[in-house]
Amino acid sequence: MSSVLYDTPGPRAKRRNILYSVVFLVAAAAVAWWVLSQLSDKNQLDWEKWKPFFTDSRSWTTYLWPGLENTLKAAAISMVIALPLGAFFGIARLSDHLSVRIPSTAVVEFFRAIPVLILMIFANAAYSQFSNLSSDERPLYAVVTGLVLYNSSVLAEVVRSGIQALPKGQSEAAYAIGLRKGQTMRSILLPQSVTAMLPAIVSQLVVILKDTALGSIITYPELLAAIRPMSAAYGANTIACFTIVAVIYVIVNFTLTTFASWLEKRLRRGKKSTGAVLSAAPTPDGAAV
Amino acid sequence: MFDFLEGYDLLGAFWVTVQLTALSAVGSLIWGTLLAGMRVGPVPLLRGFGTAYVNVVRNIPLVVIIVFTSLGLYQTLGVSLGSDIVNTTNFRLAVLGLVAYTSAFVCEALRSGINTVPVGQAEAARALGLSFGQVLTLVVLPQAFRSVVGPLTSVLIALTKNTTVASAIGVAEAAALMKDMIENEAQLILISAVFAFGFVCLTLPTGLILGWVGKKAAVKR
Numbered sequence: 001m002s003s004v005l006y007d008t009p010g011p012r013a014k015r016r017n018i019l020y021s022v023v024f025l026v027a028a029a030a031v032a033w034w035v036l037s038q039l040s041d042k043n044q045l046d047w048e049k050w051k052p053f054f055t056d057s058r059s060w061t062t063y064l065w066p067g068l069e070n071t072l073k074a075a076a077i078s079m080v081i082a083l084p085l086g087a088f089f090g091i092a093r094l095s096d097h098l099s100v101r102i103p104s105t106a107v108v109e110f111f112r113a114i115p116v117l118i119l120m121i122f123a124n125a126a127y128s129q130f131s132n133l134s135s136d137e138r139p140l141y142a143v144v145t146g147l148v149l150y151n152s153s154v155l156a157e158v159v160r161s162g163i164q165a166l167p168k169g170q171s172e173a174a175y176a177i178g179l180r181k182g183q184t185m186r187s188i189l190l191p192q193s194v195t196a197m198l199p200a201i202v203s204q205l206v207v208i209l210k211d212t213a214l215g216s217i218i219t220y221p222e223l224l225a226a227i228r229p230m231s232a233a234y235g236a237n238t239i240a241c242f243t244i245v246a247v248i249y250v251i252v253n254f255t256l257t258t259f260a261s262w263l264e265k266r267l268r269r270g271k272k273s274t275g276a277v278l279s280a281a282p283t284p285d286g287a288a289v
Numbered sequence: 290m291f292d293f294l295e296g297y298d299l300l301g302a303f304w305v306t307v308q309l310t311a312l313s314a315v316g317s318l319i320w321g322t323l324l325a326g327m328r329v330g331p332v333p334l335l336r337g338f339g340t341a342y343v344n345v346v347r348n349i350p351l352v353v354i355i356v357f358t359s360l361g362l363y364q365t366l367g368v369s370l371g372s373d374i375v376n377t378t379n380f381r382l383a384v385l386g387l388v389a390y391t392s393a394f395v396c397e398a399l400r401s402g403i404n405t406v407p408v409g410q411a412e413a414a415r416a417l418g419l420s421f422g423q424v425l426t427l428v429v430l431p432q433a434f435r436s437v438v439g440p441l442t443s444v445l446i447a448l449t450k451n452t453t454v455a456s457a458i459g460v461a462e463a464a465a466l467m468k469d470m471i472e473n474e475a476q477l478i479l480i481s482a483v484f485a486f487g488f489v490c491l492t493l494p495t496g497l498i499l500g501w502v503g504k505k506a507a508v509k510r
Contacts (some may be wrong), residue, residue, distance in 0.1 A: 004411045005429065006331045006421040021334040037368050059327050113492040116486050117449035117464050122481040125471045213350035217457050224353050238365045246349050253348035281401065
């Protein structure tokens with residue numbers, strides 16, 4: 001147990017570490033005590049408020065599952081649409097033709113600079129003005145539109161840097177055996193960069209999943225939106241509801257994050273790969289590539 | 290053409306956005322640095338806390354955190370952060386939520402920055418007899434900060450965009466005003482274009498200026 005930043009603790013350092021641990025524990029216990037006493041003052045710790053999630057299956061079938069289902073549905077649809085669109089823009093940004101490169105760069109940079117929520121609010125209003133979608137369907141369309149516009153431009157950057165991360169020899173060798181630019185991209189660069197991009201793409205899935213929660217602001221009935229009716233039905237158990245919802249989000253996203261970093265490690269180890277692997281390191285909005 | 294803007298405080302709304310961004314940026318820089326210090330430090334308990342905090346917080350959607358600060362902290366537990374005015378409370382709660390969320394990413398960015406500092410630097414510092422705190426604050430962190438200006442800029446830009454989420458708890462920032470205007474005015478495309486332009490104005494220069502700063506600041510190795 002040592003790191004380059006500090007020596008292996010000797011007797012004095014060990015004593016000091018224990019002291020710090022105790023101080024931290026006391027502080028944490030004080031905070032926990034304050035929180036718990038506040039909670040019990042407001043009756044949020046009553047078993048009545050937590051019971052529904054363990055004994056009443058309707059809390060899951062009526063509120064949580066449908067919410068989670070809608071969350072996953074919006075995320076899945078967005079990913080499926082955003083991925084090819086992102087690949088298109090990413091490759092377009094690498095084009096040799098200015099007339100292709102400049103517009104696609106402008107589109108990508110524009111949508112990356114705008115908050116997803118703004119895109120969703122716009123899409124929601126636009127669908128209600130210019131289309132005849134029913135008001136039940138509209139929020140899903142708006143959420144997916146917002147997520148696709150934003151994430152396809154982020155994925156475009158992932159694709160672009162995935163291709164650029166490949167060794168130059170790959171495309172040079174392809175040109176040397178007489179492949180055209182399109183052929184080089186299709187049969188040499190893209191297949192190799194897809195493996196390089198996989199961890200970053202899985203990480204982006206986490207970002208998309210989290211951003212579906214923005215849908216609750218435009219009345220999309222996803223997991224977060226399930227809290228209000230749920231806490232109303234079970235006697236204002238706000239804290240319990242938030243805890244359960246947060247735990248669900250953490251489980252789903254933590255699984256994906258762990259999968260992404262496992263994938264990254266595995267790909268970096270792989271003998272067949274070119275060694276070019278994009279990092280799966282999570283960013284607040286996936287924009288850092 | 291732009292007469293639909295009359296009667297709306299567009300600059301005021303964006304000013305709230307800027308305030309949210311600036312306050313949360315400072316807060317999350319401080320809390321994120323502390324977290325990073327815990328995560329690389331010698332005390333196992335603090336390391337565990339830092340890791341747990343980062344892994345939990347960055348996997349919860351920001352909206353859930355922000356809405357929780359209002360529904361959970363304020364309305365259920367009565368935490369009003371020292372203000373009687375609802376609007377001020379909401380603003381402070383939003384900053385609290387943004388800091389809690391963003392600092393997890395600041396911590397991770399810093400930690401990867403610490404990894405870029407050559408091993409010899411910390412080894413030399415330890416050989417001089419510096420303690421962990423001194424190694425971190427005098428030798429490693431100053432170099433780490435210079436190499437993470439780029440990643441931290443991405444975090445700052447994401448934070449700027451994330452402030453729109455504060456509209457979920459009724460903070461009168463840009464996204465809230467946009468929703469308001471869309472409901473009351475007819476020019477949907479123009480209104481959206483104005484707000485999109487506003488955010489481009491906030492984020493693009495940040496990226497360009499700090500990108501340049503990052504290049505200047507980076508330790509040449």
